[in-house]
Amino acid sequence: MKIPLSWLKDFIDLDGLSVEDIARKLTLAGMEVDEILYVGLPMPVYKEGEKHEFKTNGIAWDKDKIVVAEIREVKAHPNADKLTLLDLYDGQQDQVVLTGAPNIFHLKGTGKLAKPIKVAYAKEGSVLYDGHAEGQVLMTLKRAKIRGVDSYSMVCSEKELGITEESDGIILLDDDAPVGTPLADYIGDAVLDISILPNMARNANVIGIARELAALTGRELRITNYESRIKADKVAGTPVTELVEIEIKNPELNPRFTAGLIRDVEIKPSPYQIQRRLKLAGIRAINNVVDATNYAMLELGQPLHAFDYDALLKRVGNSSNKKIKIITRTAKDGEKIKTLDGNDRTLSTENVLVCDEKGSLALAGVMGGAETEVTDKTKNILLEGAAWNYINIRKTAKQHNLPSEASFRFSRGVHPAMAERGVKLGLHYMSQWANGKIAPEIVEQYPLKPKDSVVNVTAHDVKRLLGIDLSLQQISALLTKLDFKCTITKDQLQVISPDHRMDISEGVIGLADVIEEVARSYGYDNIPTTTMADALPPQVGNPVHEWEEHLRDLLIALGLQEVVTYRMTSIEKESRVATYNDYVRIANPIAPEKSILRQNLIASILDVLEKNIRLGESLSIFEIGSIFEPVKNDPSTGSGQGLPNEPRKLAIAMTGLREATAWDVKDSAVLDFYDLKGRLELLFSGLHFTNISYTANESILHLHPGKCAEVKVNNQVVGVFGELHPLVKEKYELGDSPVLVAEFDLETLRKLIPTYGIVPVSEFPPVYEDIAIIVDESVLAQTVEALIKQTGGRSVANVKLFDVYRDEKIGAGKKSLAYNLTYQAEKTMTDADAAAIRKKIIKRLEHEVGAKLRS
Amino acid sequence: MLDKLNEIEKSALESLKSVTDSAALEAWRVANLGRSSALMTVFSEFGKLSKEEKPVIGAAANRVKVKLEAEFESQAQAVKNAALAKSLAEEHLDVTLPGRTKHIGRLHPSTQQLRRVLDILAEMGFQVYTSREVETDEMNFQMLNFPPDHPARDMQDTFFIEAEGRAENPILMRTHTSPGQIHAMQEFSKTNPKDPPPIRIALPGMCFRYEQITARSEIQFNQVEGLAVGKNITFADLKGTIADFVRRMFGENARLRFRASYFPFTEPSAEVDVECFVCGGKGCTVCKNSGWLEILGCGMVHPVVCKTAAMTRRFILASLGVWDQNVN
Structure with a gap:
């Protein structure tokens, strides 16, 4: 505002x-x-x-250079038809000023003006906004010859002085403007x-x-006594109470309706001072009557509505003996009204209308109707000041997309006590500016009078909530300044909220409301800063959160870059990776590509990969975040859609070169399945998992059927990884290298985290030995390794596959697997000890997988 | 024979002088100290000498052997030194060539900032409490004192989820982390309804608002909120706690100001501004020329919120700062 x-x-x-x-x-x-x-x-x-x-x-505005002046005569320019020369007096001397202003052009050649025109006059050297430039461009007024006449000063438009963007005519000040006074002293403002x-x-x-x-x-509020102002106004004619009656159908929606009548108004522009204030407040100046309603609203906060009284009479057939009956009621479903912006609006039963016996007049609290609006011809005005339910007005203004100064205030709540004050103030300004005669009395219905809240406050309450020691007298003084009525009894302060506000409740809420006012009035700056002296709750941490952060640390140590993506995506985008039977759908998406909540984290990070694919020769990224699975029925009520499940997932994607290209690294291989698997093995080792197994799985639709594995920890599936299916990859622009992806469920993983201890490095020397065996192609490396470990037991400290070899000499459909074995015992391991274990291992492998020792 | 030994010694030492590399050195060793060298031949034919000659020739031969071996060692060292000096003189890298790098992983900037905030709060006793991202209207608004159609809802434009049959309690994307307050207070008060335990928690998480995406606003962002519940917590404590937090987060000289503000779920409420750290308060585009940056909102938990969350009224609650940050 x-x-x-x-x-x-x-x-x-x-x-x-x-x-x-x-x-x-x-x-x-x-x-x-x-x-x-x-x-x-x-x-x-x-x-x-x-x-x-x-x-x-x-x-x-420079006080020496920009002053109030008066135009005494408007003369023709000798060489230009559209320009005039003004005889002007600036309080010190006469000036000749050249102007093209259209709003005084009609006075050209009319001789000496009977009543001089007061204007804003800028002398040579003044700094002003350029009236002809787009926007606000500062310029300095310089002497020039225009069509043969010397020009060194100007009379200003509102644009040149920064009041509005209006540059079409010059400002015509009020008649009482003091000539020679610096303009800044007269109407300078901020x-x-x-x-x-x-x-x-x-x-x-x-x-x-x-x-x-x-x-x-701590200064005095010079609040105007409206009653006494109105007493000074001209009051005449039949009281409005004899001409108008009011009926309120829904007091909950319309607690109060008041109206006053003013006769014989002369519609014309408002005084310039009034127009200027309205414009600076962001409201257009229309005419003295409309301006009076707006001015009273801005000053007091009560929106008003002016009806053309004669238009109302015409509707009921001009029968002067018949009272006009104003009825407020809810609209019928589908009822129509033409609002004064010229639009036909179809209403619903929630909207409230101001009507007469013939039908609707205005959309209550939001906008007037076209038929009874004030025009240049209007003579008599019925001025409405009412109170409306703020939630209802808010809904109506939203429904009809009608944000207005009135609905802005009504939708936040205006106290019903303001209605009558508003009408009186509006009538007062109309009588002053439009010379109208106010009819006696105000007609009103006030079926639902709000009760002013009463709150009892103690010094202890203030101390407890704010931490400051204030006496009841001090608290009372702070609140009285805000118009609260305060009464001190023995040990408490009774506070009654003033009748211009509705934000103070009663009881414990009222207490908080009042104490907030104490704090504001006392000044937040003056409240001390202290340290919490209250008991510190037991410090238990948050293991789930801490574990997730640990996981992030492991992942970045493995060279993966973290990304954070939008939860919102589209079915179209996500279906490149996976489709689902049902989705969590956004009812009011901001854009079509953000219309559902994601159900697949791989799809999220592939979007990132695609977007950044050109940024590097290699990209390895991960995200930890929620996905959203729809739940058909609310488990608490049994009906209605439930809140979605929000499992936390980890997704990884890698693509590009294995090694960073450098001056001596020319053709690095591209990342493949085993690069990803290696990262995962390191990750699992960091998480202290021991019992991990990998199973080929051809049924993961988004992964290459031959390059994809399911990961089990303690025989429980925790996730899948592999190379992106070529047909899925085709749907993205992801370059030529294979794309490796992995996805894990965090809760499943977390629940499998084992407890672990520390194993010292053995002091006894181990025996290292290589063995190579030949097996059928179908035998899995994982099986062989497991057999070696099982057979060797604790004596085999480490098994490392160092070569896989295929050759005709070995035989078709066969492969050789070569292992480094580390034999270790709690004593010095001898060659003989190692040989015995090796013999057992080989025998087991021969028996279980038909292995042959390769010599 | 003695002459012969002298001759062997003389010629061996002579030839050793010209040995400059390790191959020649080895050849010299084979020729002069090897099994079939002249010197060794003297030893192998020792038995042929007379009784009188043996001690004399023996001593002399040994002396020559020791001498040659010593000279050999010293020449070997000299050759090695010369070779090292040569290689040191010759092997020069272009130290300005780029080194070999590895792809390095980093945390997302929002994670880094979140950790910083949570670390500071943890030191002050605020422990992480997380809750869901999709919420009911009841949890996100109603229990936080935003009744349906309340104007305060305009401050938080909301994404709603399509959901049938939920009447006045639609499903939505949480607009702030504050529904976590309700979850936490309900959870804590359940443990001892008659005398609920004190609470001091930090609530981080993603929040969602229906806004245009600009440099300053996002539809999805991280928020951190602190909640302290105790029997004797005051607004002055709130100010002190936030002042501590701001000093840790923005430096000990960071200037801040508390402005009265409005949030439905706190009363009294305040907005906290920190002197713009981009321009130092001189005014710039980041602070919109005001010299201040709005960093968080705070207040004492509103009595309506205490009531709906089943906490007794003798508890006064401080909802500490809300710290907004965009997704990058």
Whole structure:
């Protein structure tokens, strides 16, 4: 919300505080100033390296050079039809100023003006925004000859002064503008752009912010007494209560409806000062009546709606003896209304309408209807000020995509007490600016009066929650500044929330609400910083999390790069690797390629691999993360879709060259199945797994049927790995090298982690020996190794396959497997000991797999 | 015979002088100290000498042998030294050629940052507590004091999951780690409903918001949240704890400020800004020229949250900072 400083000053004396001081106080108290826009007032000058506090923009007006002046005559330019020469007095001397402004062109050649026109006048050397440039471009006003006439100064448009983007005509100041006064002193301003948090709806207006500033600075809030203002207005004619009646069908949705009547308004532009403030606040100036509703809303926070009273009468047949009946009710399903933006809107039963006996007039709290809107011809106005249910308004504004200043406020909650005040203030401004006569009384229905919350606070409560010692008197003083009614009894403070806010509850919640106000008013900065003195809970760590981090460390030690990917993907993308019967689908995807939650981590990391394939000759990546499996029925209720299962998975992908290319490494082999398997073996060794087995598995659809294995630990499947199936790989752009992938279920893995001890290196010398055996091609290396280990028992400390050899001499369909064996015992192992074990091993291999010792 | 020995010695030493490499050295050894060398022949024919000659010739032959062996050793050392000196003089690498590298693995930057945050929190007694990423509306919003259609929900645009038959409790992607607070408080309070134990946990994890992806916002990001529950925790403690955390995270001279703010699940609430570490507070594009970077939100756990999570009211809770970070 944009608030001009000049407007705040109507309600609080801010002398001695810089714009930054004010912005800082508001920011720390929860009304964050996003930007300060200077529109004429001097801007802060930062020295090189000095700290900025706020994003700052805008322009300062030179007090000597930019002043209020008056145009006394508009003369023709001797050489240009579209230009005029102004006789102008700047408070010191007469000037001749050249302009092409269209909004005074009609006065050309009309002689001396009966009433001089007050304008913003910039002398030679002024720094202004270029009125003809796109956007805001600073320029310095220089002397020039235009069509033979000397030009050294100008009368300014709003664009040139940074008030709006409007550059079509010059600013026409109010008649009482003091000629010769620096413009900055007259209308120089700064606009604070303030974020309004959802719980600060009460401050979405000038008086709300002024009240907070009064509390934060200890200064007085000069809140206007609307009753006395209205008394000064012209009041005449039949009271509105005799002309209008109100019926509220759903008090829950419409707790209060008030209306006032004003007659004989003269529709014209509002005073310039009013227009300027509205524009700086981001609202278009329309005419004095519409501006009055907007101005009152911005000032007080109560949105208002002006109906053309005669249009209302016309609807009921102009029978002057008949009362106009305003009815508020929910819409019928499919009911239509034409809103004043010209759109036909189809309503649902949740929407609330303001109607008369003929039908709908306005979409309550959101936008008026076209038929009864105020026009240039309007004479009499019925002004509505109502209270609506904020959730209902929020839904309606969302449903019809109608964010407006009114719905912004109503959807955050406006206290019903504000309705009447708003109507009175609106009528007051209409009477002032449009010379209308206010009808006596206000007509209203107020079926659901909110109860102002009562909260009891003790000094102990404040101490307990905030950690500061405050007396009841101090607490009372802090809250009174925010208009809470406070009464001190013996040992507690009774606090009644003011009737302009709805964010204070009662009971324990009310207590927290009130103590927050104490803290804000006291100043967060003034609350000390202490260390928790409370008992430290038992420190138990989080073994699951710690194990996952350990796993990450092992994986990066193996040369794998961690990636983190989106949980959201598309069936199309994921189906390149796998398809499923059912998916966890996003109801409101941000993009088609993010429409489901992934069910396959391999697919996720293959996307990364594909994206980065050109970045390196070799890529080895892994991800640890959740996948999402749909659950048909909610286990807690038995019906309705359940929350998905979220198993954690590890996926690995590798492709490219085995060795980094270098000046002496020219043709490295590419990574293959055994590179991945080697990494996995190291990983498992790091995890202290011992009982691991690998089984070929041809049924893993995304893997090459001949280059794929299932991994079991203690005979339990923990994952699969292998080379990506050529047909799967074809669906990606992954280069020529094979792509190796692995996927493991983390919970399964984690539950199999064995306890392990430390084995000292034996002090006794081992015996090393090589043996080579010939077996059928079908015999698995894993089987042979297992047999050697089983037979050798503890005496065989290590078995390492060092060669696989095939040759005609060995025989077709045969292979030779050569092993380094390490014999070890808790004594010095002799050659004879080793020979005996070897004999047993060979005999076993002959028997079990038909092996022959290769001599 | 003595002359012969002298001659052997003289010619051997003479020829040794010209030996400069190890092959010649070996040839010299074979020729002068080998089995069939002239010197060895003297020894092998020793038996032929007379009784008188034996001691004299024997001593002389031995002297020559010892002498030749010593000279041989010293020449061998000289040859070796010369060879080494030669190779040292000749073998020069281009030390500017690139070394041979290995592919090295690294943690994702978000993991590195998460670890840092969690390490600092761990030292302060906050232990990791994780919970699910897909949540119910009840856990993500309602129990955290965001009633349905509450304007505060606008602050957290949400991805919903297609789910039939769930009425007022749809399934969604969690928008913050705070549903973990509810899980934790329910879990802890169950252990001793009459006098629930104190809690001090750190809740890390992926969160999701329906936002445009820009340099500053992401649809998926890591968040870490701290929750402390105890009988005597105050807002001043919250400030102190966060000040400690910020000093550890951003350096001991990091300036910070607490701003009043609003979150439905805390009251009082605060937003914490740290002096922009990119520009040092001078104003830059990262801090949008404000000199400050918003790093976390915090507050005392709201009484509604305590109630829904079945904690008794004598507990006052501090929900420590929320630390946002984008996926890279």
